[in-house]
Amino acid sequence: MDAFQRFSLVLAVTAVLAGCVTINIYFPAAAAEKAADRIIDEVWQLREGATVHTPPAANGGAQ
Amino acid sequence: MKFRSFVRALCLATACVAAAPVPAQGNLEINTPAIAAVRQSMQARHVELEPLYASGAVGFARDGGVVLRDASGVPLAQRARVNTLIAAENADRNALYREIARANGHPEWETDIRATFAQRWIERAKPGWWVEGQSGWTRK
Numbered sequence: 001m002d003a004f005q006r007f008s009l010v011l012a013v014t015a016v017l018a019g020c021v022t023i024n025i026y027f028p029a030a031a032a033e034k035a036a037d038r039i040i041d042e043v044w045q046l047r048e049g050a051t052v053h054t055p056p057a058a059n060g061g062a063q
Numbered sequence: 064m065k066f067r068s069f070v071r072a073l074c075l076a077t078a079c080v081a082a083a084p085v086p087a088q089g090n091l092e093i094n095t096p097a098i099a100a101v102r103q104s105m106q107a108r109h110v111e112l113e114p115l116y117a118s119g120a121v122g123f124a125r126d127g128g129v130v131l132r133d134a135s136g137v138p139l140a141q142r143a144r145v146n147t148l149i150a151a152e153n154a155d156r157n158a159l160y161r162e163i164a165r166a167n168g169h170p171e172w173e174t175d176i177r178a179t180f181a182q183r184w185i186e187r188a189k190p191g192w193w194v195e196g197q198s199g200w201t202r203k
Contacts, residue, residue, distance in 0.1 A: 027175040028091065035091040035163065036176075036183040043105045 092166045101159045108155070111148055121149060122193035122200060127160065127181035128153040132193055132200065156180070 040046075112129070115121040115137075122132040129152050137145050160180060164173040185194040188203050 027169075027172055029175070029179065031089065031091045032163075032172075032176055032179040033183060035093050036180045037187070039093060039102055039159070039180075040183055040187055042102055043109055045106065045109070 091163060093163055095162065095166045097162045098159065098166060101155050101162065105152065105155050105159070108148060108152055112152060115145060115148070116188070116192045119191075119193050119202065120145065122195060123181075123184045123188055125181055125185070125195045125197075127177040127184065128156055130195075 112121060116123075118136050119133055120131065120137050121129050124130045129149055131145065131149055134142055134145070160173050160177040161170070163176050164170050185196070188194050190203050192203050193200055194203060
């Protein structure tokens with residue numbers, strides 16, 4: 001019985017570990033979408049609620 | 064009694080293992096200095112790109128970048144500037160996708176991250192902007 005318990009413990013831990021490794025390998029699509037939206041908000045300056053209005057394309061030499 | 068200690072050991076082991084791979088589940092890491100630098104540079108450039116999106120000169124491509132769609136509305140004197148902006152924006156976007164993948168310990172995710180961003184840029188493009196769909200360019 002002791003040996004059986006040890007065996008099943010090892011088996012369980014291995015299974016859990018394998019599960020975690022599997023989770024880690026798959027691309028986290030939902031998290032990536034969230035990250036993309038956060039960055040898009042920032043780049044487009046949507047977080048402050050106001051888009052910064054800029055002079056028309058006419059003065060393109062600004063930088 | 065023995066069984067109880069077995070269960071306890073199992074719970075302990077599960078807790079230890081479950082605590083380890085947190086980052087892959089919740090949020091992706093996007094706050095490294097490299098990513099912050101790219102975000103800032105893209106934000107500064109957006110000021111110049113936004114009118115070009117609105118006029119349809121520049122559109123959002125399916126590959127997660129931007130392209131010169133229609134140069135006819137851009138005055139000749141500005142075309143070089145527009146090309147520079149597009150090249151710089153695409154370089155930043157490439158760096159962004161690569162750095163996010165790297166910051167999360169999976170450089171091989173770059174393609175997936177690029178695809179995710181491509182879809183989000185297009186999905187969230189404002190009315191009037193041009194986006195590349197499966198069947199060509201459309202105006203939102």
